Amino acid sequence: MSSAAAAKPILYSYFRSSCSWRVRIALALKGIAYEYRAISLIKDGGEQFKDEFRSVNPQREVPVLEIDGHQLAQSLAIIEYLEETRPDGASLLPKDAHQRALVRQVSDAIAQGIQPIQNLRVLNHVGDEKKVEWARHWINHGLAGLEALLAKTHGKYSVGDTVTMADCTLVPQLYNARRFKVDLSQFPIALAIENELIKLDAFKAAHPSAQPDCPESERGTQ
């Protein structure tokens, strides 16, 4: 291993970013220690737009994981990389091709189908007056489709009885749903899965309120 490859991974993260959170869960499930570098998406119009972040991610987004001498972006691409290069520890994708497809289907239903339409950048563009209604509409719509999908795939967790990449995407999305006061009682399967997941140490460690950049005032909001 080169010295770059042997270095401790660095995660560029924002405590409340769903996509950063997904990667934090995956790292915790795999037991990979890392250095946390906070990038505020709020402060000074967004620290991801500072000059020094350009070389880290030309797309100006978190998360970025520096690992094995690479700077990787896009949350699910990072999780797939961890799975391929760190097969030890928790496996976040099943062995069977059809089961793997279901894990990716649930993950993408959230990561492509819900989160992008209600992320901070889109809500800022929609404007303060309409953003709550907008976010609630799209999260409601997306979770309805997701619940129908989970009805076919779930066991104790999103796909069967093992924690997978799908679960790394589910928990942050339900947190966003609560922020926008979506009525989650419509989605009992998603809630039952979440109820199991939040018992796990990895999910506790990855929660926004446990991150170094979480303001004191929000630490009680688990």
Add this chain to the structure above:
Amino acid sequence: MSSAAAAKPILYSYFRSSCSWRVRIALALKGIAYEYRAISLIKDGGEQFKDEFRSVNPQREVPVLEIDGHQLAQSLAIIEYLEETRPDGASLLPKDAHQRALVRQVSDAIAQGIQPIQNLRVLNHVGDEKKVEWARHWINHGLAGLEALLAKTHGKYSVGDTVTMADCTLVPQLYNARRFKVDLSQFPIALAIENELIKLDAFKAAHPSAQPDCPESERGTQ
């Protein structure tokens, strides 16, 4: 092989759906013959909402690929499944883990970062008056980030000199950009890659204007 597994795959597709198009490219690159079933997202308020489609995809979206006795949804999950179960023919992901991460990063930059914010469902919600400006804004923003990423990853194609899943996502996104009159001269790397890709038979076969559900009036718009 069971009779279900041996059956010819069926693709539920809409000619102009970006996500259907990605899967059509992948199937063509891999040389997999399939039966085409058109699902109009326009007719009668959307044929994906008909009763008989519920069991095909409870999320009510195309594409769906019936293959090996399964009904798979979400375009990139389908492409990953094809790659895992049909390693023969064109390989849509490189062997090296870092290169695979880059392919997924480019793919997700489009599939999570651009397309969901400008898809038909969102534009209908934004409304006729504002939808062109909305689509143009988000495609512009997304392609600017993508161009910066491609500057680091591209060769002849999106990632290096081999056609990958990333290219399956790029071509439909540029088509959408043209529909909304985005000035593509800002993105010379993306354009140069597209110029190589459209020479390939698989990309010709997968184009909306070559599909059975493309109206006669749009057949000349390649």
